[in-house]
Amino acid sequence: DTGVSQDPRHKITKRGQNVTFRCDPISEHNRLYWYRQTLGQGPEFLTYFQNEAQLEKSRLLSDRFSAERPKGSFSTLEIQRTEQGDSAMYLCASSTRTGLIYGYTFGSGTRLTVV
Amino acid sequence: AQSVTQPDIHITVSEGASLELRCNYSYGATPYLFWYVQSPGQGLQLLLKYFSGDTLVQGIKGFEAEFKRSQSSFNLRKPSVHWSDAAEYFCAVVKSYSGGGADGLTFGKGTHLIIQP
Numbered sequence: 001d002t003g004v005s006q007d008p009r010h011k012i013t014k015r016g017q018n019v020t021f022r023c024d025p026i027s028e029h030n031r032l033y034w035y036r037q038t039l040g041q042g043p044e045f046l047t048y049f050q051n052e053a054q055l056e057k058s059r060l061l062s063d064r065f066s067a068e069r070p071k072g073s074f075s076t077l078e079i080q081r082t083e084q085g086d087s088a089m090y091l092c093a094s095s096t097r098t099g100l101i102y103g104y105t106f107g108s109g110t111r112l113t114v115v
Numbered sequence: 116a117q118s119v120t121q122p123d124i125h126i127t128v129s130e131g132a133s134l135e136l137r138c139n140y141s142y143g144a145t146p147y148l149f150w151y152v153q154s155p156g157q158g159l160q161l162l163l164k165y166f167s168g169d170t171l172v173q174g175i176k177g178f179e180a181e182f183k184r185s186q187s188s189f190n191l192r193k194p195s196v197h198w199s200d201a202a203e204y205f206c207a208v209v210k211s212y213s214g215g216g217a218d219g220l221t222f223g224k225g226t227h228l229i230i231q232p
Contacts, residue, residue: 004158006158033219033220035219040224040225041224041225042119042205042207042222042223042224042225043159043205043220043222044222045219045220045221048219056219091158091159093159103149103161103164104149104161104219104220105161106151106158106159106160107158108157108158109157109158111156
């Protein structure tokens with residue numbers, strides 16, 4: 001088990017372009033979370049999946065953002081028509097149902113820079 | 116809603132000195148609390164967590180934290196810091212509970228730890 005993997009590690013894009021990030025959670029983890037972290041801030045919750053079902057979306061997740069987890073395994077986060085304010089680190093985390101006991105495992109993140 | 120406050124944005128400590136990072140939470144019931152560390156450009160690594168039992172929790176890398184309900188605090192401590200401890204430290208509380216489990220974390224804004232030689 002190699003932990004939570006995120007791809008790409010870095011992404012530079014021009015304003016207005018679409019970008020997609022991928023997260024591969026730990027294989028036996030059925031819960032998957034996306035967070036956004038801007039400079040000097042703590043991570044902020046974006047959305048949460050239990051298996052393939054997206055159970056909660058933060059108000060931070062505007063209609064330009066969409067996340068999927070089609071087969072309950074990997075997840076993608078797409079940002080359409082990127083804006084400079086979207087520049088941030090996007091973190092993925094996964095957990096089992098007992099995440100309270102074993103904690104949440106985070107990936108290394110995808111750093112997005114919108115120019 | 117749960118919230119977490121880390122009052123210190125930056126803390127500078129000499130190598131070998133003791134460390135205490137403060138964390139205060141706001142939550143009505145017994146909270147589930149975590150401390151994570153983040154090195155530059157990296158993801159978050161779990162240091163320790165509290166959800167019940169002994170209020171003094173031991174973690175990795177020689178860190179410990181004490182849960183004090185009366186003060187709504189969960190301060191992180193280390194008796195002697197090493198230069199490699201320089202990083203960003205985040206306190207977090209479980210955001211809410213549903214379906215028999217939790218659905219994510221609410222983080223504080225972090226404390227940047229600087230180690231002086």
